[in-house]
Amino acid sequence: MTANTDKPSWGKQGTWQQALSYVGKVVGISKGADKADASSVRRWLEPKEFYSPLFVDDDVAQKAGYDAKIVPSAMAMTLGQPAHWQAGDKRFEIGDEPIQIPIPVIFEVPAPFSLSFATSMEMEFFKPIYHGDEITITHELLSITEKQLKVGKGAFFKQKDTYTNQHDDIVAVGMLDIFRFNPASEEA
Amino acid sequence: MSASTTIDWSTSKTLTDVSIGDLLPAIDIDITLQRLVMEAAANRDLSLIHHDKSVAQATGAPDAYANTFFLYGMIERLVRQWGGVNIFIRKIGPLRMNSFNCVGDSLSFNGKVKDINVDEKTVTLSTWVANADKVSVTADVKVIFAS
Numbered sequence: 001m002t003a004n005t006d007k008p009s010w011g012k013q014g015t016w017q018q019a020l021s022y023v024g025k026v027v028g029i030s031k032g033a034d035k036a037d038a039s040s041v042r043r044w045l046e047p048k049e050f051y052s053p054l055f056v057d058d059d060v061a062q063k064a065g066y067d068a069k070i071v072p073s074a075m076a077m078t079l080g081q082p083a084h085w086q087a088g089d090k091r092f093e094i095g096d097e098p099i100q101i102p103i104p105v106i107f108e109v110p111a112p113f114s115l116s117f118a119t120s121m122e123m124e125f126f127k128p129i130y131h132g133d134e135i136t137i138t139h140e141l142l143s144i145t146e147k148q149l150k151v152g153k154g155a156f157f158k159q160k161d162t163y164t165n166q167h168d169d170i171v172a173v174g175m176l177d178i179f180r181f182n183p184a185s186e187e188a
Numbered sequence: 189m190s191a192s193t194t195i196d197w198s199t200s201k202t203l204t205d206v207s208i209g210d211l212l213p214a215i216d217i218d219i220t221l222q223r224l225v226m227e228a229a230a231n232r233d234l235s236l237i238h239h240d241k242s243v244a245q246a247t248g249a250p251d252a253y254a255n256t257f258f259l260y261g262m263i264e265r266l267v268r269q270w271g272g273v274n275i276f277i278r279k280i281g282p283l284r285m286n287s288f289n290c291v292g293d294s295l296s297f298n299g300k301v302k303d304i305n306v307d308e309k310t311v312t313l314s315t316w317v318a319n320a321d322k323v324s325v326t327a328d329v330k331v332i333f334a335s
Contacts (some may be wrong), residue, residue, distance in 0.1 A: 001205035008246040047226035050265040074260035122281030151248040
């Protein structure tokens with residue numbers, strides 16, 4: 001959000017031509033802050049009221065064909081998130097930009113739009129993620145497509161995310177569609 | 189806590205148990221601000237649109253709304269509670285968000301068997317989220333059965 005204004009906005013600002021110059025390129029690499037562990041899995045499951053013995057019981061997981069207890073597949077996205085603060089970083093102050101997850105097609109690719117939201121996502125899973133695994137996400141901008149929606153005029157930014165573990169095995173590949181736009185209320 | 193959290197995990201579905209058109213047991217869940225805050229803290233997506241009403245409204249939403257990670261996780265819950273421990277989730281998506289799932293909304297996660305490939309031991313499910321009179325989210329899910 002931009003400081004000192006009543007109108008929320010986020011995302012890297014720039015020209016349409018600048019945005020197009022990023023198509024087909026790696027626009028970010030996100031290294032997960034921590035290894036998958038029981039505590040992070042539990043806290044991830046709680047708000048969904050979700051339980052499976054596969055996530056907590058090695059014996060059950062091994063009988064089901066896994067090497068050991070696993071992590072929820074959809075937790076790959078969370079495990080690829082970097083630290084939100086680390087020693088040496090500045091302190092947060094009123095008016096600072098809010099912390100955001102790294103969606104590089106919003107925050108690293110300059111474009112002439114002030115708001116955004118996700119409209120579609122696809123995840124393919126290739127290998128299980130185990131407790132102790134470390135996840136890194138490589139983000140690419142595949143395409144930009146102009147579009148007028150009810151909320152305003154903007155463009156769809158398609159981001160490909162490749163998830164790898166500490167052995168450089170690809171555990172998942174995601175496709176994310178982000179709509180970046182200027183709100184209709186601010187259009188002429 | 190909802191009754192749907194008591195699942196018998198000692199039995200697991202096999203491919204022969206599955207027929208096209210089978211309905212998955214639905215999961216009802218209410219969106220409260222506390223749930224969204226717990227979700228944001230756990231899944232690391234701290235975007236204000238998911239816990240700040242005024243910022244969410246600036247994007248055209250009525251209130252703070254559930255994020256993609258939550259929807260993915262709930263669909264995984266729906267599928268794992270149906271299939272048991274002997275399935276591998278191969279693909280979720282494309283997941284399409286047709287409308288917002290906001291604080292105060294009561295959601296119902298639903299699913300139906302769409303296709304079965306015996307040779308590949310795979311089942312494709314259609315899943316959707318009912319929110320009042322709308323279908324707010326749809327997603328196909330492909331699972332591989334161990335047997």
